[in-house]
Amino acid sequence: MQSYGFELRLSLKFGFVCFILIANALAVREARSILLIPSNMAGALAANGDGTVPKTPPTPSPLRSSKYTTTKMRILITGGAGFIGSHLVDRLMEEGTNEVIVADNFFSGTKDNLKRWIGHPNFELIRHDVTEPLLVECDQIYHLACPASPIFYKYNPVKTIKTNVMGTLNMLGLAKRVGARILLTSTSEVYGDPLQHPQTEEYWGNVNPIGVRSCYDEGKRVAETLMFDYHRQHGLEIRIARIFNTYGPRMNIDDGRVVSNFIAQALRGEVMTVQAPGTQTRSFCYVSDMVDGLIKLMGGDNTGPINIGNPGEFTMLELANAVKELIEPSATYKIVENTPDDPRQRKPDITKATKLLGWAPTVSLREGLPLMAEDFAQRLGVSFPLQSPRGPFF
Template sequence: MDKNIRNLITGGSGFLGSHLAKKLLDRGEEVICLDNFFTGTKKNIKELFKYQNFEFIRHDVTEPIKLEVDNIWHLACPASPIHYQYNPIKTTKTSFIGTYNMLGLAKRVGAKILLASTSEVYGDPKEHPQKESYTGSVNTTGIRSCYDEGKRVAETLCADYQRVHGVEVRIMRIFNTYGPNMRFDDGRVISNFIVQALKDQKITLYGDGTQTRSFCYVDDLINGMILLMNSNYNHPINIGNPNEFSIKELANLVRTLINPNLEFEYKKLPHDDPKQRQPSIQLAKELLNWEPEIELKDGLLKTIDWFKNNL
């Protein structure tokens, strides 16, 4: 592979961006990390400055930028409900204007662009598991809509830039992902449970805990992301772990691994919270020869170790 590939990662100091940056740097490629630190942190990329081929630019993707790059990995957008609901208008702007700016850059310099989309485009799904052909069941005016609809319109922009301008796009629908470099306060279920358990607090379950999710360890996800960018596939594709667990099963596993004596505390289910979430990854298997390898328990042990060392 050409070692002189120049990569731009928007949201490069975030959870996924920092893992992707390290992986590309270890392959000998150049990485420009772009971030405004809304949810990303300097700590996530601290060790990357030792690489000669790493560069950091503090920048908000809602403002245009001129750079010469080969690949654009467009990950910039708050992705946890606490953060994307904090400033919902900014979230929608980041998804629309940020994607518009990055597509414009890709068009100008002839770069490939990968959009980090989301399983949230399926909303509260009526189809289970969710295939890429499913068009979703999304509330356009709910408290999650800024993110759900923001990512849907980002996908639309990618498809139209491809049709109208011939931009090479990759659209990756990411399902729940976890691992080191998650924020302690991001409100996602795995980080919530681990932090509460390590602090000997009650573990909070919303609703009755029967809602389901599928959890993909970050290393598996980054491998899928790179395979997709290097493929010729330009339609949406699910990348996630199809093993489905109820939230209560997850809570029990975290409790067992950290402190079996902790109690559960039940709270009201948030509005528009999906009841089921499970990817069909048939396309990823067939087209990318990709499927996740790390089991939930093994991934949780690695994640818990990281939280213990960083909390």
């Protein structure tokens, strides 16, 4: 009996030693794979600096190519319960050739935006924060998840930058594992307070790295860097859209962005607050045009980054007057103190989008504002007669 106990202890010790040796060997091999770049890869990385010699994309997951899986395109949308994301869900589901998975933590999105599709056999909704890894099988990833409201910048900057950086890392890891194409919705904020006007994709920007908006601006710049690093090192198929100010139904009513602020204030009978001096400019793209641009970018052959936005440019005072004319004639406005690092001007150069994607916006500001106001009025419980667009605002 004592001999048997001794042999058992010896066997357990031997097994434990073998386990440690195997674990160490695997750790060393993993470290070498990270720290050492093979000579053939070094050449590929150098040659791919201008994007002309991309690596072979990862092989799609065996689960996606097995006979047991659907032939439909399986699309993951992070942030799909949000403003732009929910409209993207509508478009992709209406095509009838896709299975759509939405991952959203409902930090700013809402299930109500997706109520049309809940229970549909080709739709799945997952409560998930992209700062944590996600294990699903998919062919395409639209990575939209990120708080985009200036209010969140001020009160939860750490959450904003964590979502940008860690969320993008997790989605890139997923894309690498399953061989999916991934599209990042970056932002015109990467241009900061631009010294070039209008802004082309080649402009590197003028961004304050430590300002109150930096969690969003720099977070998106890091996300773009990660996208291209995974593209160069691992051959991922990436797409980057730099989206400009977007508006339309389902925007959060009190999210702090100028169009939603003005419309909500006008409908509530409040004074519209125009940040000083009022001559700063923005370009506003209606959400249906934005979704169309994202889908064309995902389906095309161009990595990007590509500006997606409406090149129509308006001062804040012009926008306030448009809201007054189209939505509430009795509305008034006042000038208030501006927020730090607020860009003085913003206008996209969409030459690449037009030439490479065949995309251009079709909805004018005067057409889009009443549609957004109608949605806001319904949610606020106030009446709003839809007026016909007229006048010089395009």
